[in-house]
Amino acid sequence: MLEILRWSQNRPNWQRDALRRIVQYGSLGAKDIEQLTNLCVDSSLPHAPLSEAHISGRASEEASISLKGISRPVNVNALAPGQSISFQREGMTIVYGDNGSGKSGYVRILKYACRSRDKNQKILRDIESRSDEPQSADIEFFCGSDERSWGWTPDSPSHSELPFVSIFDSRSASTHVEKTNELAYSPLPMQVLETLRDACDLIAEEVNKKIKSINTQTPDALLNPKINANTVGGKFINGLSEKSDIAKLEALINLTPDDEAEMKSLAADLEGDSAKAIAKLSAVKVAFGQEAKKLKELVEVTSEEKVQELASAREDHTKKVEIAKTASDRLFSAAPLPNIGSELWRELWEAARRYSDHAAYPDKTFPEATADHDLCVLCQQPLSEEAVERRNTFEQFVKGETKAAEAKAKRRAEDALRSIESKQQNHDFVRELTRIIGLELDDPELSMSMRRAAVVARWRLRAIRRGHVPRLPSVPFPAENAKVTWEKLTRRIEQLKGDEASPQRKEMRARLEDLRSRKYLKNFESDIRLEIERRRRIAALKESGKTAAKRAVTELNKSLSDKLVTDALRGRFAREVQKLDIGCMPLELQKSDRNAVSLFRVCFVERPKEPVGDVLSEGEHRCVALAAFLAELVTSREYSGIVFDDPMSSLDHLHRRSVARRLVEEAEHRQVVVFTHDLAFMFELKREAEAQGQSVHYQHVHRRQKQPGHVKGDLPLKAKPGLELANAIRGELKAVKSEFDSFPEARRSIMAKGFIEQIREGWDQGVADFIMPVLGRFDNRIATGSIFKLAVLNDVDVSTVIAARKRLSEELHLYSEALNPSDVSHAGLVAEVAALEDWLRDMKERQGKASLPARSSA
Structure with a gap:
């Protein structure tokens, strides 16, 4: 067992915990397998590994363990409460009880607490009791000469010392019938490994069940995806594994508005009449180009730069007017009328010039005139010398530098304003632009950006025309997006012009399929995320399932078989067989291998090939089990107590006497407790004990007022x-x-x-x-x-x-x-x-x- 302990140090946590359970309880129940499977899957779960304290054959000289008694059983079968049963620390204790007396209830408590092969039998509650008090009992025992106690419950963790007490019943010995005619014996360490080997198979099966259960959760949409396997989406969904990248999935399923629009347009192009589609796209391209050009020009002329240029021209004109006015005021300060040289006066002067040159005096150039001969074109009175002089002075002023600069500044301001006004667009322009981009091109994002640019530009132009500084900031023309759209249109038209086998058409179809595959992924996003998680869980289960491989267990079993079944153990078994008078031919242990597991067949010394199971009676089988149980005790360094639960099953009176003699002999150097309902066997034990000078401690379990479990420290009356x-x-x-x-x-x-x-x-x-x-x-x-x-x-x-x-x-x-x-x-x-x-x-x-x-x- 020490070698198993050393070997277990490097084993997975679940195997270390399994070994501890097997050593303590002798077998693994369904609940154990369930808990060990969970530990196999998640090694971080709480567990208790095998330790030196759990090993029945102790490596150190520790004190032997013997039972003192069981007291205060609560809700254990129908046992009477407040009762106690006691055991003699050394020598023989006989617990007698008729069938149905409650004797088995006390035995079952010991099977839970001590080392027994029969731990799968659940301790039921009293079905007639309405109490919901938890099941419990107190177990008193000796560790050497020290008295100790332990409060037992069905869910209590295993005690570290009580499993040193071994219990024999119909399953306790390592003897079993195979195919009804072969007996095989296996020492405790090898039984432990065989049980662990079987646990490996069971846990591997449970892990596979978990994997199959998870696999059944995959929806049909992922098992049989309606998607082209060569598309980006098809490759992703068909390549789903525990390594699938969630970030990549998110990138694929997040279709932009441009992607949606492209998918719609590609579907329309490829699934309709190519010629019509080309004509329509060409018209849309022309209309888009024209409207985009208008918008670009409108945005440009209403830009901050153009507004600044207009404002600068207007400001310059204003300054030039002021300069001209100042000059006029100086020049015409003595004039009979005010504001000579002003804009209004200038318009009057120029009107007079046009009238004179074209109507009144076409043969002369205004203001050329002769005093007393020519008439004023405005008042139509003869011009005096003074009037002619004033006219010439006015003309000199008009032709002068300040007035020329004013005129030039005015023209620049007017030109700037006309340049802006020339790009003016009405509301129908905005509506048409939105329609082309939003409906024909199915690009709502671009449509919104252009519409916003158009609306803002028109508002700015209106403010400019009114001579105001626009309060709305200029919105730039989305030139890059417009260029991309223009190029897409051009490419679509070129692709449509090719035939079905052309690279352009193939490219369009591949692009459409890719977009549709990404849309498919989007529709099943939650299923795909769950499936990736399932694949990760399956991968983790497969990895943990590898620890359930039994190869290492079987290899250790084979290496231990020759070491454990020594001559001493073989000799001890032979002596036990002889003492128990089994059969008429000598029996021995012979090593054999089965399924990579070493077994030790019980066979006849002289005829090893004869089927032992066909020769021995059922009672002799029972004696072989006792012989194996007693022989195995030689591997233990201490003399802890042993408990026999009705060891006389199927035995006749001859074997009964042999067994009684052997148990009394064993009681000379360790505690022996015998539970029995066989009064004849009890007398056999009594006679043998008296013959060997041993004292016997009696306990009588009986029913009282139909309630079982009452205990008296004496023989039953009939004995x-x-x-x-x-x-x-x-x-x-x-x-x-x-x-x-x-x-x-x-x-x-x-x-x-x-x-x-x-x-x-x-x-x-x-x-x-x-x-x-x-x-x-x-x-x-x-x-x-x-x-x-x-x-x-x-x-x-x-x-x-x-x-x-x-x-x-x-x-x-x-x-x-x-x-x-x-x-x-x-x-x-x-x-x-x-x-x-x-x-x-x-x-x-x-x-x-x-x-x-x-x-x-x-």
């Missing part, structure tokens, strides 16, 4: 010698002395019947005690050397017994002197007990004084 039985009856009579005669008739009659029956059994046991020196109870051996002790019997004895039997007879109508239960008094019953006791003492005294008859000299 007591006559005098002890009479003393017990006297004690019970003493307990009811004050009330018996005053009981109601029915109760007194029922109780009296019970006492009469027990006293009658006392006389029967007294007769058996008289014969016992020659033939013991449940014994077929006759001690002829003591037959002389029967010679003390005389006519008075016979009359005494017959008379007592008549008084105590059940057949009241046959004997007039028979006791009537309804009339008998307490004193009468006591007198009957006294008569029995007197006869028993007298008989015992006379038999003790009897001697062998003198031999005849003849």
Whole structure:
């Protein structure tokens, strides 16, 4: 076992925990497999690995463990509460109980706490009890000479010391029948490994079940995707694994508005009439180009730069007007009328110039005129010298530098304004632009950006025309997006112009399929995410399932087989077989391998190929199990207690005696506790113990008022010698002395019947005690050397017994002197007990004084 412990240090956590459970309990139940499977899948779960303290064959010289008792069982089967059962620390303890007495309830508690192969039997609660109090019991035990106790519950973690106590029952020994005719024996360490090997298979199966269960959760949309496997989406969905990248999935499924628009347009192009599509796209391209150009020009002329240029021109013009006005004020300060040289006056002057040059004096150039001959073109009065001079002065002013600069500044401001106004667009332009881009090109994003640019530009132009500075900031023309759209249109038209087999068409179809595959992924995003998580769980399960491989276990099993089954163990088994009188031919252990596991067949020494199972009886099989169990104890360095649960199953009286002798022999150097319902076997143990000078501690488990589990520290009445039985009856009579005669008739009659029956059994046991020196109870051996002790019997004895039997007879109508239960008094019953006791003492005294008859000299 120490080698298994060392080997386990580098094993997975679940195997270390499994080894601990196997060593402590001998087997693994369904709950164990479930918990170990969870630990196999998640090694971080709480667990308790095998340690030196768990090993039954201790590596250090630790004190032996022996049981002291079980007390205060609560809701354990139907055991009476508040009861306790005790065990002798050394030597033999016999616990007797009839079927249904509750004896098995105490055994089951020990099977849970100690080392037993039979741990799968659940301890049920009392089905008639309404109490919901948790099941529990206290187990007292000795570790060496130290007294200790442990509060047991079904869910308590395993105790570190109690498993050193071994329990034998129908499953405890390492003997089993294979194919009904072959017995195989395997020492404890190898049994542990075999159980671990089987656990590997079970856990691998459970892991595979988990994997299959997860696989069934994959939806059909992912098992049979309606998607081209050569597309980006198809490759992703068909390549789903635990390594699939969620970030890549998110990048694929996040289709932009441009992607959506492209998918729609590609579908329309490829699934309709190519010629019509080309014509339509060409028209859309032209319209888009024209409208985009208009918008670009509108945005440009209303840009901050152009607004600044216009403002600068207007400001320059204003300045030039002020300069001209200043010059005019200086020049015409004496003029009879104000504002000479102003804009309004300038318009009047230029109007007069046009009229004079074209109508009044076409042969002259205004303001050329002759005094007294020419008329003023405005008042049509003859011009005086002064008037002619004033006209020339006015003309010089108009033709002067300041006035020319003013005129130039005015023209620049007017040109700037006309340039802006020339790009003006009405509301229908905005509506048409939106329609082309939003509906024809199915590009709402570009449509919104262009519409915004158009609306803002029109508002800015309106403010400019009104001479205001636009308060809305300029929105740039989306030139890059417009260029991309233009190029897409151009490419689409070129692709449509190609035939079905052209690279352009193939490119379009591949692009459409890719977009549709990404849309498919988007529709099943949640399923795909869950599937990736499932694949990761499956990968983790497969990785953990690798730890369930049993190869390392079987290799260790094979390497240990030769080391463990030593000559000492083989010899011990042979001796045990001989002591138990098994069969008529010698048996031995022979090593064999099966499924990479080493087994040790029980076979006949002289005929190893003969099927042992066909030769040995069921009782002999049981003895082989006992031999194997007892032989295995040689591998342990300490002498902890052993418990036998009805070891006599299927045994005849010959093997019963051999087993009793062997168990009493074992009780010489360790605690031996025997639970039995076989009264004959109990007497066999009693006789063997007395013959070897051993004391026996008795416990009697019985029912009381239909409730099982009551315990008395004594033999059952039916097993007591006559005098002890009479003393017990006297004690019970003493307990009811004050009330018996005053009981109601029915109760007194029922109780009296019970006492009469027990006293009658006392006389029967007294007769058996008289014969016992020659033939013991449940014994077929006759001690002829003591037959002389029967010679003390005389006519008075016979009359005494017959008379007592008549008084105590059940057949009241046959004997007039028979006791009537309804009339008998307490004193009468006591007198009957006294008569029995007197006869028993007298008989015992006379038999003790009897001697062998003198031999005849003849």
